[in-house]
Amino acid sequence: MKKKIIVEVKNLCKTYEYVEKKPGMKYSLKNLFASEKKQKEAVKNISLKIEEGELIGFLGPNGAGKTTTLKMLSGVLTPTSGTVKVLGYEPIKRQNEYKMQFAFVMGQKSQLWWDLPPMESFLLNKKIYEVSDQDFKKNLDEMIEVLDVGEIVNKQVRQLSLGERMKCELIAALLHNPKVLFLDEPTIGLDVVAQKKIRDFIKKYNKERKTTIILTSHYMEDISQLCKRIVIIDLGKIVFDGQLEDLVSKYATNKKVTIFFDQKITRQDAEKLGKICQFESNKVSFDVPRLNVKDAVAEILSSDFSISDIEIDEEDVESIIRNVFTK
Amino acid sequence: MSKYLAVVSNSVKKSLVYRANTFIMVVSTFFSFVVLFYFWSSIYGQGNKIGTYTLAEIISYYIFLTIFELLVMGDGTAWSIGDEIKSGQITSSILRPIKYLEYKFSQSIGSLLFRLMIFSLPIIGALLLLRDYLVAPGSLMVYAFFALGAIMSYALYFLVFYIVGLISFWTGDSYGFFFAAFVVINFMQGGLFPLDLLPKWFLMVGNFLPFKYLFFVPVGIVTGRLVFDYTFVLIPVLWCVALYFIANLLYKKGLKKYEGYGI
Numbered sequence: 001m002k003k004k005i006i007v008e009v010k011n012l013c014k015t016y017e018y019v020e021k022k023p024g025m026k027y028s029l030k031n032l033f034a035s036e037k038k039q040k041e042a043v044k045n046i047s048l049k050i051e052e053g054e055l056i057g058f059l060g061p062n063g064a065g066k067t068t069t070l071k072m073l074s075g076v077l078t079p080t081s082g083t084v085k086v087l088g089y090e091p092i093k094r095q096n097e098y099k100m101q102f103a104f105v106m107g108q109k110s111q112l113w114w115d116l117p118p119m120e121s122f123l124l125n126k127k128i129y130e131v132s133d134q135d136f137k138k139n140l141d142e143m144i145e146v147l148d149v150g151e152i153v154n155k156q157v158r159q160l161s162l163g164e165r166m167k168c169e170l171i172a173a174l175l176h177n178p179k180v181l182f183l184d185e186p187t188i189g190l191d192v193v194a195q196k197k198i199r200d201f202i203k204k205y206n207k208e209r210k211t212t213i214i215l216t217s218h219y220m221e222d223i224s225q226l227c228k229r230i231v232i233i234d235l236g237k238i239v240f241d242g243q244l245e246d247l248v249s250k251y252a253t254n255k256k257v258t259i260f261f262d263q264k265i266t267r268q269d270a271e272k273l274g275k276i277c278q279f280e281s282n283k284v285s286f287d288v289p290r291l292n293v294k295d296a297v298a299e300i301l302s303s304d305f306s307i308s309d310i311e312i313d314e315e316d317v318e319s320i321i322r323n324v325f326t327k
Numbered sequence: 328m329s330k331y332l333a334v335v336s337n338s339v340k341k342s343l344v345y346r347a348n349t350f351i352m353v354v355s356t357f358f359s360f361v362v363l364f365y366f367w368s369s370i371y372g373q374g375n376k377i378g379t380y381t382l383a384e385i386i387s388y389y390i391f392l393t394i395f396e397l398l399v400m401g402d403g404t405a406w407s408i409g410d411e412i413k414s415g416q417i418t419s420s421i422l423r424p425i426k427y428l429e430y431k432f433s434q435s436i437g438s439l440l441f442r443l444m445i446f447s448l449p450i451i452g453a454l455l456l457l458r459d460y461l462v463a464p465g466s467l468m469v470y471a472f473f474a475l476g477a478i479m480s481y482a483l484y485f486l487v488f489y490i491v492g493l494i495s496f497w498t499g500d501s502y503g504f505f506f507a508a509f510v511v512i513n514f515m516q517g518g519l520f521p522l523d524l525l526p527k528w529f530l531m532v533g534n535f536l537p538f539k540y541l542f543f544v545p546v547g548i549v550t551g552r553l554v555f556d557y558t559f560v561l562i563p564v565l566w567c568v569a570l571y572f573i574a575n576l577l578y579k580k581g582l583k584k585y586e587g588y589g590i
Binding site: 016074075076077094096099100102104106109110111113115116120121123124127128129130156 | 329330332333334337340341344345415416418419421422423424425582583585586
């Protein structure tokens with residue numbers, strides 16, 4: 001069965017105009033009279049299709065164009081050129097019918113009322129999105145339980161911790177059961193426990209409700225734990241779009257061979273054995289080309305050092321992606 | 328409609344959070360009325376006079392000015408629009424199925440209700456205390472016309488500052504424009520001194536502008552110096568309609584330029 005296409009993006013471009021100001025009072029004053037306008041192409045010719053129920057990760061360094069793309073998908077930003085269709089709507093027309101069907105959670109922006117408990121914001125969103133009493137109660141109870149926020153929904157937002165607030169942001173955004181969810185760095189600045197809780201929640205939500213979720217993050221964990229398909233964006237272009245496994249087989253050219261020595265060895269000695277990626281007196285990791293692993297290990301074993309153990313690992317996704325960017 | 332009522336209600340609740348702040352506002356308001364009274368009594372007591380205004384008229388004029396400042400004139404909601412644009416906070420309003428102008432207006436109404444709640448006490452107290460020194464309106468109709476004038480004024484104020492806030496879409500910040508608008512408006516509405524101290528031609532020109540309907544006209548009605556005229560409603564209503572369209576047009580244009588900073 002062919003799945004419905006939810007998001008269709010063709011040749012999307014966005015150029016920002018910005019004012020350049022060199023540091024210093026002199027330039028600040030100069031800027032008052034004549035400012036130097038410059039242009040930056042934040043997104044260059046991006047095309048992509050997303051199917052119903054996908055959980056897809058946008059990955060890339062700061063300023064790569066991930067968020068800009070999300071902003072165009074949600075209708076915050078007007079594209080410079082190209083077309084965007086989400087659920088059959090053109091986001092930039094900002095029709096209410098479209099707004100009722102998506103949600104956008106931003107790690108760095110809040111839609112909760114700062115001076116009031118989150119519950120008041122939930123109730124407001126219930127009205128804004130015209131959610132029935134029944135659905136509201138069902139959705140809310142379920143999310144409160146999964147995210148474990150029963151204690152805090154009646155506490156002022158400004159008194160919440162970042163992690164607690166983020167959980168409430170998610171609830172506020174999901175009360176109307178959106179078909180598409182945009183998550184912009186939902187775990188930014190959170191501790192490991194809170195990150196995991198939010199990650200698990202997103203995963204479960206996507207699985208149970210078949211909500212199409214598009215997520216940006218620069219935490220590798222988020223992406224590798226959650227997303228099957230990842231889109232790597234760098235300098236406004238898509239440099240990779242495919243399954244996580246494909247990324248590994250395509251870009252992971254090396255394996256990591258870790259040798260545990262019986263005695264301490266010097267860096268100089270270790271360097272003779274191969275290219276070091278980590279060095280700790282009696283534990284050394286080498287980057288070894290995938291095809292050479294057997295030979296390399298044989299060579300190390302036949303050396304004069306006495307070796308207690310060997311580990312061979314896939315390169316971690318983070319360093320694979322670093323490879324992609326430095327290509 | 329019910330979504331906007333919910334915004335009004337949240338806005339009231341939000342204002343109620345900070346109790347100490349509220350208490351101080353109430354107390355200081357009461358004193359500002361008393362200070363006004365002694366100030367003008369002492370000026371008139373030395374034989375001075377402002378135009379054709381009697382002491383009772385001038386005290387009433389400035390007491391109503393304070394009341395308008397507390398209740399009618401900008402509560403900061405419209406001012407906050409500039410900040411929301413600058414910080415990118417407006418994004419969350421753009422994304423939800425809600426109209427921004429109506430959303431902000433509901434917030435403003437919520438804040439108005441809150442101020443009505445807390446300021447009625449010192450206002451009524453001061454009016455009772457000073458009742459022998461104030462001009463008392465002759466009939467109930469005068470109160471009705473005054474109320475109508477105050478509502479017009481409230482709507483005009485909101486729209487003017489809403490539009491000034493939207494300027495941030497183009498300039499990044501609009502505090503300079505707020506300040507400029509405030510200086511002009513305050514003078515043109517009679518916020519510095521009664522406008523009938525100025526030459527006649529000035530008032531004629533002012534008839535067609537929205538400013539004098541913000542304060543000078545409603546206070547003129549309640550103090551009996553102006554007789555109600557249908558233009559007192561017609562002109563502000565026409566301005567409200569015009570400003571409403573301008574505001575929506577600017578919002579649309581502004582969003583095209585908007586870049587959703589900071590997210």
